[in-house]
Every structure is written in structure tokens, then in C-alpha cells.
Amino acid sequence: METVYDTAKLNQMILQTKAQQKADWDAIVAEIDEIKDNLRPINLIKNTVEEINESVGFKGSLAQSAISIGIGYLAKKFVIGKSDSKIKNIFGSLLQLVVTNLVSKKQETSHE
Template identity: 60%
Template sequence: MEAIYTIDSLNQKIKLLEEQQDREWCDIKDEIDEIKENLKPLNLIRNTVQEVNEAVGFKSDLAQSAISIGIGYLAKKLVVGKTDSTFKNILGSILQLAVTTLVAKPADHHEPSEKELYEEESFEG
């Protein structure tokens, strides 16, 4: 660590350390946001499906669609179970369709992170 002999150099060093602290804090917040996003049930299912596809070697959309349909069917059976009620069967089918659609959808949405927003502000101002 270099010695600081003047108030100007001290103020400059303080400013640099504060900027570094801000960047590191933004990195921590981004990591927490990413962890929270990955722990959402839908994303856990998507990640599991993706890992199964990679492990087994499914590359085709047909195989991925079949897995999505299977997960939708399991969701219907877990929630509705075996019933003679027409209303419950309809609700179960709607649930199955929703889960199948959500699992099959790619999770490529990208929201700017705090770090990216901070860097944009730094360039502008």
C-alpha cells in the first residue's frame, strides 16, 4: 500500500475506494437477485428439464416438448389426483396446459442488472 502525503491524494484514494465499494455492492446484489431467480419453482423445473436434456443427450425440440408435457401431466395428477368431478378435471387440464406451456418456454428474458445500470450511469455522467 502506498503512502499518502497530501490531503488531495487522500481524498482521491477515498473516492476510488468508495467507487470500488459501490461496484462490489452492486455485484453482491446482482448475485442475490440471480440466486432468488434460480430458486423460483418454475425456474427450478426449467433448469432440471434442461439438465436432463443435456445429460441424456436430448437435442431435439420434440424430446423437450415431450418432457414438458410429462411435467404438465404430473402437475395435474399431483394437484387434482383421481376424480370423477368434471369441474376438477377441467381445472386440472387447464393447470396441465399452463405448466406445460411455462416449462416449454425458454427463459431468455434479460433484465439489466444493478451493475449494468451503474455502469451506464457512470458513462453518462
């Protein structure tokens, strides 16, 4: 670092340092937001399915459908679990349907 004797130059360097600190902080916040988004259950499921498809290389639509249905069922069990509540069961079924559709659409677009 250089020795600064001029007040104006020192103030300019302080402003530059503060700007760099803000840019670094914004980058950290953006990275944390991305990590939180990746840790959401639906994204964990989708990422897992993508990795399975890439490593195994499923080509048959029957296998893809079975995986989509299985992932949807696991999502329902993971989020809802065992419940006697009709509302929770309905929500779980809707969640299963949504996850199954999301997974199957993702598989269709990744193979085209």
C-alpha cells in the same frame, strides 16, 4: 500501500475506495438477484428439464411431449398439492398448462 501526506490525495483515495465498495456491493446484489431468480420453482423445473434433455438426448417428439406433460403435472402437484378448492384446482390446471407449454417450447427451440 503508499503513505499519503497530501489531504487532496487522501480524499481522492477515499472517493476511489467508496466507488470500489459501491461497485462490489452492486455486484453482490446482482448475484443474489440471479440466485433468487434461479431458485424460483418454474426456473428450477425448466433447468431440470434442460439438464435431462442434454444428458439423455431425447430426439423423439413423443418422448418430449410425455416429459412436458409430466413436468406440468409435477409442477401442479408441487405448487397446489391436494386441494378441494375449485379455484385452486383451476389455478393448478392453468399452471400445469403454462408449464407444459413452456417446457415444450424450450425443448423445440433447443433442438432446432
